[in-house]
Amino acid sequence: ALKCGIVGLPNVGKSTLFNCLSSAKAQAANFPFCTIEPNLGVITVPDERLNKLAEIVHPGQIVPATCEIVDIAGLVKGASKGEGLGNKFLGNIRECDAIIHVIRCFDDDNIIREGGAPIDPEEDKSIIDTELQLKDLETIDAQLKKQEKIANSGDKEAKEALEVLNAYKKALEQGKNARTVAFDDKELQKIAHDLFLLTTKPVLYVANVDESAAKDGNAYSKKVEEMAAAEGAECMTIAAKTEEDIAALDTYEDKKMFLDELGLKESGVDRLIKKAYHLLNLQTFITAGPMEVKAWTFHKGWKAPQCAGVIHTDFEKGFIRAEVIKYEDYIKYGSETAVRDAGKMGVEGKDYVVQDGDIMHFRFNV
Numbered sequence: 001a002l003k004c005g006i007v008g009l010p011n012v013g014k015s016t017l018f019n020c021l022s023s024a025k026a027q028a029a030n031f032p033f034c035t036i037e038p039n040l041g042v043i044t045v046p047d048e049r050l051n052k053l054a055e056i057v058h059p060g061q062i063v064p065a066t067c068e069i070v071d072i073a074g075l076v077k078g079a080s081k082g083e084g085l086g087n088k089f090l091g092n093i094r095e096c097d098a099i100i101h102v103i104r105c106f107d108d109d110n111i112i113r114e115g116g117a118p119i120d121p122e123e124d125k126s127i128i129d130t131e132l133q134l135k136d137l138e139t140i141d142a143q144l145k146k147q148e149k150i151a152n153s154g155d156k157e158a159k160e161a162l163e164v165l166n167a168y169k170k171a172l173e174q175g176k177n178a179r180t181v182a183f184d185d186k187e188l189q190k191i192a193h194d195l196f197l198l199t200t201k202p203v204l205y206v207a208n209v210d211e212s213a214a215k216d217g218n219a220y221s222k223k224v225e226e227m228a229a230a231e232g233a234e235c236m237t238i239a240a241k242t243e244e245d246i247a248a249l250d251t252y253e254d255k256k257m258f259l260d261e262l263g264l265k266e267s268g269v270d271r272l273i274k275k276a277y278h279l280l281n282l283q284t285f286i287t288a289g290p291m292e293v294k295a296w297t298f299h300k301g302w303k304a305p306q307c308a309g310v311i312h313t314d315f316e317k318g319f320i321r322a323e324v325i326k327y328e329d330y331i332k333y334g335s336e337t338a339v340r341d342a343g344k345m346g347v348e349g350k351d352y353v354v355q356d357g358d359i360m361h362f363r364f365n366v
């Protein structure tokens with residue numbers, strides 16, 4: 001499953017954000033948020049399309065996509081050198097598909113800031129970045145030693161590896177994240193990917209603000225926006241403590257009212273999950289039948305057989321064709337039969353690039 005790790009200095013609001021994710025009422029009763037370990041939970045990906053389709057299909061159940069969220073506490077200055085916990089936490093990040101980096105953007109004299117006041121988003125970001133970068137440098141140096149030996153014997157692959165390693169080393173030593181380095185060459189891209197560096201993982205910066213700044217942000221969150229933009233990274237503002245209160249409300253109407261008062265259209269949790277999807281280039285296709293209406297996650301650009309393989313490897317191996325209905329058509333015509341009668345059902349082959357929201361029916365040989 002998709003896994004996002006929440007990182008940040010102590011007292012920036014990581015647990016608060018985790019709690020508001022964990023108490024967000026799940027879209028479908030069969031997939032509530034469940035806390036697997038104190039710091040690990042599974043959340044459903046909000047998708048109104050599933051509910052709209054369910055009104056037409058009346059399935060036995062709705063099965064949304066899910067995303068694992070892990071609260072990675074304990075990152076402090078020096079974590080990369082620490083033998084004990086700090087290092088373990090960095091290891092936890094390696095297992096994540098994306099990083100949610102929370103930065104404190106609220107004043108509160110009662111809540112201690114690491115290294116003392118005043119609030120400083122730039123410094124906070126740089127402390128965490130530095131720890132991740134130092135860890136990456138460790139990885140790089142170990143690999144350099146290994147590949148230099150092999151390259152000496154004239155090995156072409158090892159020479160390519162050295163090219164990648166040295167480019168990363170240079171950037172990291174300048175205090176830049178490895179994701180700022182891009183390789184055009186496919187071979188080099190693969191080598192880069194296989195290093196599983198921490199600072200090449202996609203990152204979403206979250207500016208945690210007070211309720212008063214929930215809608216428009218504040219000077220601190222503007223700073224976070226600037227820093228994210230400078231890296232070409234995604235960023236969002238969230239009032240985690242307020243959202244925690246909202247998430248605890250029982251009914252949809254109550255939540256809506258609270259959000260309206262703050263001038264927000266959507267809860268921070270919903271925005272965050274959607275952003276994370278976008279960040280990872282993920283899209284959703286849907287299967288709709290009497291048993292269930294279900295969301296499936298795939299990488300943007302995948303073709304029909306690859307998507308079939310998300311459901312079952314046999315679907316991919318025996319792929320014949322896919323019957324595709326556009327979400328808008330399903331809603332407009334009101335049933336699969338009506339869509340078919342209107343000639344709006346697509347019959348697609350193995351080269352069809354599946355689009356977000358496609359309702360798919362795969363035909364395959366067993």
Ligand code: GDP
Nearest residue numbers: 010011012013014015016106108111209210241
């Ligand atoms: P963590 O160490 O990063 O997990 O931080 P926590 O989530 O435990 O938050 C530390 C403290 O800051 C808690 O007492 C929270 O209630 C408080 N807090 C979190 N977000 C906000 C906020 O936006 N405004 C204020 N005033 N306090 C907050």
